[in-house]
Amino acid sequence: MSDFSRRTFLAGTATAAAVASGTTSYAGASDGSPSGARRTRTSIYRQNIGEIELLSITDGATSFPRRQDFVTNRSPEDVAQALQQAFFPTDPITLTFTPVVLKSSGKLIVIDTGLGEAAFKQSNGIGGQFHSNLAVAGYDAGSVDRVLITHFHADHIGGLVTADGKPAFPKSEIWVPAAEYAFWMNSGNMAPDASEAMVANFERARRIFGILGDSVKKFAPEMEVAPGVTSIATHGHTPGHTSFIVTSGSDKVIIQGDVTTHPALFIRHPDWHGFTDVDPVMAEQSRRMLYDRIVAERILVHGFHFPFPSLGHLTREDDGYRLMPIMWNPAP
Numbered sequence: 001m002s003d004f005s006r007r008t009f010l011a012g013t014a015t016a017a018a019v020a021s022g023t024t025s026y027a028g029a030s031d032g033s034p035s036g037a038r039r040t041r042t043s044i045y046r047q048n049i050g051e052i053e054l055l056s057i058t059d060g061a062t063s064f065p066r067r068q069d070f071v072t073n074r075s076p077e078d079v080a081q082a083l084q085q086a087f088f089p090t091d092p093i094t095l096t097f098t099p100v101v102l103k104s105s106g107k108l109i110v111i112d113t114g115l116g117e118a119a120f121k122q123s124n125g126i127g128g129q130f131h132s133n134l135a136v137a138g139y140d141a142g143s144v145d146r147v148l149i150t151h152f153h154a155d156h157i158g159g160l161v162t163a164d165g166k167p168a169f170p171k172s173e174i175w176v177p178a179a180e181y182a183f184w185m186n187s188g189n190m191a192p193d194a195s196e197a198m199v200a201n202f203e204r205a206r207r208i209f210g211i212l213g214d215s216v217k218k219f220a221p222e223m224e225v226a227p228g229v230t231s232i233a234t235h236g237h238t239p240g241h242t243s244f245i246v247t248s249g250s251d252k253v254i255i256q257g258d259v260t261t262h263p264a265l266f267i268r269h270p271d272w273h274g275f276t277d278v279d280p281v282m283a284e285q286s287r288r289m290l291y292d293r294i295v296a297e298r299i300l301v302h303g304f305h306f307p308f309p310s311l312g313h314l315t316r317e318d319d320g321y322r323l324m325p326i327m328w329n330p331a332p
C-alpha cells in the first residue's frame, strides 16, 4: 500500500468509526462546517499517473443564482437549454472546486488552493474546504513542498493565506505564472470602467501576494515546474492562465485549470464566452488548442470545475467536444 493510500485508508477508518459510533459530525464540523447529516463525506480521490500519485481533493462549491450573463455571447435561454440537455440545474448554476495534490519524486505538490479559510467561515463550510480535506487525506499544510497556481481568481489563490492573513503553506515554495503576476500586481492594467469583481480581483491579488512577499517564484510556459510537471500557456481566461501536463513513463494527465469552467457550457460549446474570462477570444483559442491535443493524444484531463473527481477524457462532438468522466474506482 502506498504512503498516500495508507493515509487515506486510515483517515477513512477514523471517519467510519465516527459513523459507526453514531456521531453525525465530520472532521472539521466543530469549526462551523455543515453537520455530517448534510455533508457528503467522499472528498478525496486517488489516481496513479505512472509513478506519480494524484489526489483530487474537493474545496466545495459556489452557486450563482439568477446569473443572466454566465455566458456573455449567448442568451440566457441558450444557456438554460445547454444545461438541461446535460441534466444540470439551470438556476442557480453551481461550480464545484477541486484542487490537485501530487506526490512526485518524494515531493508533495499542491496545484491551486481553493477559496481559503476565510471563505470557509463565511460560507458555513460550503466552500473553502480544501485545507480541512487535505488534513483528512493525512497531510498537514506544513508538509507541502511546492504550490503551483494556474491563475489568480479567488477560488485558486484564496487558500494561499489563512483567515488571519498568514501564509497557509508556511514551508512551501509558491510558484505562479509570471504573466499572471505581472498583470494582477500592476493596477495600471485595470481598465477605467473595470467591474466591481475585477477591482476586487486586483485588490485580492495584491493583498495575498503582499503577505507572501518576494519569495514567490514566477515561471514561464514550457518550464518543468516540479518533478514530472510542465507548464502550458493557456492564456485568455486570465492573461497568464496556465495549465500543466504531468508525465510519468507513458502516463499523462493535463491539469487544465479554468480553460473551461462549466463543462456542459464551454466544452460542448468552445466558442461560448464566460463572464469571468478576461480575454474571451483568446480563451476560446487556448481551449481549442488544448482540447485538440487532448483528443488527438487521448490524454486524461483534470478540470478544477469538472464534476468530482474532476477527471475524464474528451471526445470531439459536432463543433465542440464532450467530457467523458472517469468511472469512480476505489482501488486504482
Ligand SMILES: [Zn+2]
Residues within 6 Å of the ligand: 153, 155, 156, 258, 304, 305
Ligand atoms: Zn476557477
